[in-house]
Amino acid sequence: MLRDDIKAATITAMKAGEKERIAALRLIGAKIKDRDIELRTSSKDMADDHLVIEVLQKMAKQRRESIQMFEDGGRQELADKEKGELAVIEEFLPQQMSEAETTAAIEAIKAELGASSLKDMGPVMAALKERHGAQLDMSKASGMVKAALS
Structure with missing residues (x-):
């Protein structure tokens, strides 16, 4: 399951001391927990991997939009930070269709x-x-x- 893969990657990153990667993975974990909490009150039942993929896709879309805005605004350092987070997010997304x-x-x-x-x-x-x-x-x-x- 994707959720377990993300937890394992977080532990590995912590052991390796990769601060940016840890931050991105914790952010993913927090968004997944937020979505879990949202679904507790809803009547929709969703497969776990489907839920995680949906969260990751939304996060990736937000990062792409932020990168574009930061680059347009001349804030390359912020765009680079978003690109780093996007790379981590995309590791867990299924291969996109051409x-x-x-x-x-x-x-x-x-x-x-x-x-x-x-x-x-x-x-x-x-x-x-x-x-x-x-x-x-x-x-x-x-x-x-x-x-x-x-």
Whole structure:
């Protein structure tokens, strides 16, 4: 399980004295615990690895946005810190699908559902997320689905 891998990596980093890595791994652990607490009050039941992947994807997206803003603002030292955290986060994410693989998956779902217009975008996105959600950046996939359906 991913949760155990993250805990083991934290222990290894602590033994090696890697301060930046420890900080990033503890941040991941804290976000996962926050999500666990959120789910206690909700009726949604989610598989553990799916929950961890969802948290990691959200964290990665936030880091990418921060990196862009820091670089635009001329704050390279902060951008470098975010890049370090992003590298640690991405270690635990599943391998992302290439653009060609994403396009092929979209075309397969489109054909399977008989989708032909933008009205069909919701069901196509739902199927895409269900089948390939862990391996996709859904915001990029959304643009690709929209282009494929228009």
